[in-house]
Amino acid sequence: DQQVKQNSPSLSVQEGRISILNCDYTNSMFDYFLWYKKYPAEGPTFLISISSIKDKNEDGRFTVFLNKSAKHLSLHIVPSQPGDSAVYFCAASAAASGSRLTFGEGTQLTVNP
Template sequence: DQQVKQNSPSLSVQEGRISILNCDYTNSMFDYFLWYKKYPAEGPTFLISISSIKDKNEDGRFTVFLNKSAKHLSLHIVPSQPGDSAVYFCAASAGSSGDKLTFGTGTRLAVRP
C-alpha cells in the first residue's frame, strides 16, 4: 500500500526554467511533509518542509505547495540549475501515529544546460 506516491519517475527541464515535482498521498492523517534531494552514492538531503496548517512554504529557489483537499503537494524550483539534477523524494508523517516518515518512490530531475 503506497501511501505516498510520486507518479512521475523522471522530469527533464531546461536550465533557468521552473521545475515542478508532484506528490500525492492517501493517508488523511498525514500532517507534516518534507522534500529531500538525493545524489548517487549519498544519503538524502533535506530541502524543505511544510506543516498541514500552511499551504505554502518558501526557502530561496524552493517553494512547497500543499493542497490538503486534493491530498497533493508540489515542489517548485525556480530557476532550475544543472546542480539541481538529482532524485527528489517527498515524505509524509502523522503526529498521531508516532511521526514515522513515509517516502515516495522518487522523481529523477534532469536540468539541461
C-alpha cells in the same frame, strides 16, 4: 498500500526554467510533508517542509505548495540549475504514528544546460 506516491519517475527541464515535482498522498492523518534530494552514492538531504495547516512554504529557490483537499503537494524550483539534477523524494509523517516518515518512490530531475 502505498500512502505517498510520486507518479513521475523522471522530469527533464532546461536550465533557468521552473521545475515542478508532484506528490500525492492518501492518509488524511499526515500533518507534515518534507522534500529530500538525493545524489547518486549519497544519502538523502533535507530540502524543505510544510505543515498541514499551511498551503505554501518558501525557501530561496524552493517553494512547496500543499492542496489538502486534493491530497496533493508540489515542489517548485525556480530557476532550475544543473546542480539541481538529483532524485527528489516526497515524505510525510503523522503524529499518531510517532512522526515516522513515509516516503514516495522519488522523481529523477535532470536540468539541462
